[in-house]
Amino acid sequence: MEDSTDLTETFGTLYQPKSLLVFYEAKGAKADTYVEHFDMDGNGMPINAHPLTVKEASALAKALQTDGQKNNAFLRPNGILPTNILHIDTREKGKVLWYTKAGQRQLYFVEGLGIPNGKAHVPAMLWSADKNSLSVFALASDRRPTEKTPLHYAPFFNIYEDGRVCMGTVSVEIKNSASVEEFVQAWEHYFFHSYFSHSLCQNLTRKNIVSLWKGLVDTDSPFPKEILKKNNKTLKKLL
Secondary structure (H helix, E strand, C coil), X not given: CEECXXXXXXXXCCCCCCEEEEEEECCCCCCCEEEEEEEECCCCCEEEEEECCHHHHHXXXXXXXXXXXXXXXXXXXXXXXCCCEXXXXXXXXXXXXXXXXXXXXEEEECHHXXXXXXXXXXXXXXXXXXXXXXXXXXXXXCCCCCCCCEEXXXXXXXXXXXXXXXXXXXXXXXXXXXXXXXXXXXXHXXXXXXXXXCCCCCCCECCCHHHHHHCCCCCCCCCCHHHECEEEEEHHHHC
């Protein structure tokens, strides 16, 4: 995929070294500890060595506490868990499964496909994502899926046969402090606000995918569910 928006504001923040802490420990039975604080000059070199002050220690403790709070907040809901969230795993990179109902979305396509950008109806979808990757599947109805719900190939470009989405040049940045709502919103934004550019698999739908979207963009036509193809997976296999 290619991003459809200006990404300059999402580039990583440049951090400059500001201070340096050196911990000293005395040898022997009584292992006293001493902490020395250094300021950093414009070239990143330590200067102005002095014992760590109470004020500096308090600032350090506050920073460490804030980072811990952010990590603990990852994938926590802001309130009552949204009904479209199906599964949350907070271990390692985290993982969320959720679904969206059929509806109209803004879609973007590279010029070479010959499909205009515009709004079109998309099918109900099942989403599975961690901090770095996304997989999507189509659903045959808007009903809340269960473990036994059969999945269909997602009728979009930039998707592998197993459902993984090729994000291409899109810069994915999921915050360590993201709530489950922010996590879901971010991935849906990345998916629908990036340019669909190429087909990675053949015959994932019962109709040519280019013709499909040419006939749907900028119309009020509902998505034709009859063109969806099952992929022999159920939701349970994604847990």
